[in-house]
């Protein structure tokens with residue numbers, strides 16, 4: 356078990372530096388920030404001076420070396436646009452994103468599990484049919500379209516909910532619903548189908564033979580087994596949640612990491628973009644690691660493996 | 663009398679129609695007796711067992727009519743809640759596939775203990791002793807160690823014994839064993855059968871032993887009912903049925919048991935297929951495969967005829 360965690364940890368570190376280097380290179384390919392910073396009437400010499408000042412005149416290899424060294428020392432650099440340390444920008448944006456994403460994701464997963472289990476338990480009932488319909492709807496409609504529609508209906512037409520901002524609890528309703536809407540259905544369907552497989556198994560019959568009440572059969576014997584494959588999927592859903600955050604924050608004008616990323620990308624503010632990517636990568640990799648560890652809790656066979 | 667089944671009909675109501683999986687069977691099992699149910703695949707053996715447990719797949723599987731009287735109570739009439747109190751306590755079952763009958767994510771101690779806690783009002787500190795006791799009954803070595811193990815850590819034979827321990831944990835009056843030995847190899851199978859005899863001696867449990875193998879019947883059953891397409895077509899004490907089988911299907915089945923001492927080692931098998939349970943033939947259901955059928959066999963179903971105190975047969979040729 357300990358070995359298993361150590362190996363996963365090393366894999367995470369390798370993946371992390373891989374992401375870092377790829378982002379770094381992709382950004383340099385995308386264009387020259389000095390050209391954007393400079394006014395159109397600057398002379399080539401002046402533009403060159405900006406490059407030198409920002410360290411952009413050095414070769415990519417040198418730049419990467421300097422950058423990795425900085426990151427290793429916990430220094431994320433300065434914003435090219437505002438001469439502010441990147442860390443303060445992140446410090447403002449990250450809590451806003453977490454305030455939105457964590458409750459949304461947790462809510463989506465809890466709903467997915469409860470609805471999925473109930474749909475499987477009452478298979479082919481009207482309830483199951485509603486769940487199946489919701490799942491298809493959620494997977495067929497694009498998240499951004501639903502979000503825009505929701506704003507149009509509830510904020511613009513009916514004026515029940517605020518359009519943007521994040522000051523009151525009412526501000527949370529639309530963005531949270533949007534994120535739940537595009538993360539829950541897939542998970543719900545998966546929980547339903549794994550649960551159906553599990554409910555068909557002999558050990559569930561055996562549990563009933565013992566005379567256990569149905570709630571013990573479902574929520575103790577079946578659910579624990581039905582957790583295994585949806586857990587894997589949670590890890591795979593996370594990148595989608597990150598992109599979802601970008602879209603959602605953009606639509607609802609939410610001052611979080613997603614919006615920061617979009618703004619910084621358009622301005623070719625390399626250090627900010629890189630920092631956002633780094634923080635996101637750490638979060639996604641960290642959660643994946645936690646998920647791997649939680650397998651061991653669900654499935655004893657993994658706990659006893661030596662690898 | 664521990665169990666008395668009277669004219670039990672169980673059907674599956676599917677989109678394609680009614681599947682009469684059990685089509686009017688009657689039998690009884692006494693205390694400390696082993697009653698065998700033997701027949702080809704698909705004849706309704708498991709459905710019979712599940713009907714007695716009232717664990718048919720819902721909502722398609724239903725007991726249509728008949729009585730299942732266990733210790734004087736008709737199980738067919740019991741409420742769901744009442745029936746649950748019987749399950750595991752008065753009647754228990756070992757399923758056809760032992761390898762997947764244990765929950766992979768819980769320990770043996772947990773899975774056996776759960777059954778004990780469910781029906782016996784024991785203080786928590788005595789549950790473990792009770793679990794160890796029942797593991798011993800199934801001759802599971804080092805039960806204290808096994809308690810903390812998971813199913814994947816056990817061999818196939820050991821898993822099968824743990825399943826037996828769960829079924830026997832509350833010392834039920836009736837145990838239904840659905841082909842418990844089919845998945846095991848020959849030596850382990852012999853051991854397991856000996857184990858059942860031992861358990862029966864110690865607990866007086868009545869056993870319904872479901873199998874498709876007449877060889878197994880000879881080893882363990884006191885009486886046997888031969889099942890064909892949802893009906894029991896012959897019932898007799900084991901010794902009598904081997905000595906003097908009456909129904910042409912019974913005769914054919916016994917012939918198909920491989921016998922080591924016979925020179926002819928060709929395996930006999932019965933020609934043709936059993937009828938579809940969705941539309942049964944008008945007359946005797948074995949008629950299309952029967953070599954000695956009469957004219958009447960095509961037209962009318964033979965009644966069940968009691969030919970002696972312990973024997974009955976449904977065949978127009980047997981008077």
Ligand SMILES: Nc1ncnc2c1ncn2[C@@H]1O[C@H](COP(=O)(O)OP(=O)(O)OP(=O)(O)O)[C@@H](O)[C@H]1O
Nearest residue numbers: 674681683702703704705706707708709710719939
């Ligand atoms: N859930 C179901 N829906 C519809 N028909 C079913 C269902 N379960 C069983 N049957 C039908 O009932 C009949 C009896 O099945 P059963 O499982 O009792 O056979 P069996 O005698 O136990 O056979 P085997 O030796 O293969 O276990 C079969 O013809 C089968 O097709």
Ligand SMILES: [Mg+2]
Nearest residue numbers: 707708709758
């Ligand atoms: Mg069967």
